[in-house]
Amino acid sequence: MSITYLEAIRLAQQRALADDPRVFIYGQDVGAFGGAFKATKNLAQEFPGRVIDAPISEDAIVGAAIGAAIEGMRPIIEMQFADFSTVGFNQIINHAAAFHWRTQVPCPITIRLPSGGTSGSGPFHSQSMEAIYAHYPGLIVMTPATVEDAYSMLLEAVAIDDPVIFCEHKYLYYHLKADQLPTEAMPTGKARIARSGRDMTIVAYSAMVHEALAVADELAAEGTEIEVVDLRSVKPLDTDTVMASVARTGRLLCVGEAFPWGGVTAEVIARVASEGFDLLDAPPQRLNAKDTPVPYHPNLWTVHRPTARSIAVAARKLLRQ
Numbered sequence: 001m002s003i004t005y006l007e008a009i010r011l012a013q014q015r016a017l018a019d020d021p022r023v024f025i026y027g028q029d030v031g032a033f034g035g036a037f038k039a040t041k042n043l044a045q046e047f048p049g050r051v052i053d054a055p056i057s058e059d060a061i062v063g064a065a066i067g068a069a070i071e072g073m074r075p076i077i078e079m080q081f082a083d084f085s086t087v088g089f090n091q092i093i094n095h096a097a098a099f100h101w102r103t104q105v106p107c108p109i110t111i112r113l114p115s116g117g118t119s120g121s122g123p124f125h126s127q128s129m130e131a132i133y134a135h136y137p138g139l140i141v142m143t144p145a146t147v148e149d150a151y152s153m154l155l156e157a158v159a160i161d162d163p164v165i166f167c168e169h170k171y172l173y174y175h176l177k178a179d180q181l182p183t184e185a186m187p188t189g190k191a192r193i194a195r196s197g198r199d200m201t202i203v204a205y206s207a208m209v210h211e212a213l214a215v216a217d218e219l220a221a222e223g224t225e226i227e228v229v230d231l232r233s234v235k236p237l238d239t240d241t242v243m244a245s246v247a248r249t250g251r252l253l254c255v256g257e258a259f260p261w262g263g264v265t266a267e268v269i270a271r272v273a274s275e276g277f278d279l280l281d282a283p284p285q286r287l288n289a290k291d292t293p294v295p296y297h298p299n300l301w302t303v304h305r306p307t308a309r310s311i312a313v314a315a316r317k318l319l320r321q
Helices: 005-019 058-070 082-103 130-134 147-159 208-220 239-249 263-275 298-304 308-320
Strands: 023-027 051-053 074-078 110-115 140-142 164-169 192-195 200-204 226-230 233-235 252-255 285-287
Touching (some): 058 074, 074 147, 082 110, 110 147, 130 233, 130 263, 140 147, 200 208, 200 239, 208 226, 208 252, 208 308, 226 239, 239 252, 239 263, 252 263, 252 308, 263 285, 285 308
Parallel strands (some): 074 110, 110 164, 140 164, 200 226, 200 252
Antiparallel strands (some): 192 226
């Protein structure tokens, strides 16, 4: 049996619906159509009245979910593409994120963002929004990089009383498989050592974890051992695990698919520089996508985002310092 990253997301939603009658799914085409990527395929038939098609209005979708959540429900919202969540931005950051802080009433909504780039998707269907949402207090931002985390973290998201932004990477939907679903899981807020090493730390999350692991394999053949840290969630951010890794290796390269200005990689570098400067043997570095809109053409897209090739170049440069 082989389970894809996308199937893990569907199975997590199926289990959440089965386990808790307060859970429902709301979004464009999530019902009979099964969602833009089929993440809700057949769930409307299995759970009548609880997988509900929404009008084309992200603002209204999130607003309705907030209203349901504060009345005791636990909605899962699907944005067809992470990019479109900005249409509901006001509801997410001014209402969902702040509601508990203003009223002491929890707002347990899970907003699924199909994130990141795929070849030929262009500037409106390829963006990574985690840094934008992580900026706002009150939101938890998950960035699962494995099939196991896609399943267990989504279930955890539904159970949490705070609003959760669940950034599932579209490229991983069919490229990533596992033999089985997990029975136990690390909690959100705890990073994972995806590969141990002694010479340099690469901190990554979401699809970039797999590019970093490919680089670690490549450089291992040259006698260099790279430690890869998978953040798993960018808020909360597990600074302790990152710092402990840098203490072992003395070098830090942080990789993210989002745009370079500000963002998660900048936050990691800032924390290590301010709290662990004495641990570093070389200036910490980061690698992000180019500071331009995401290009349509597949050839341009492959050089716009970090890849194993560009990460390897940055890693070798850092190792020489």
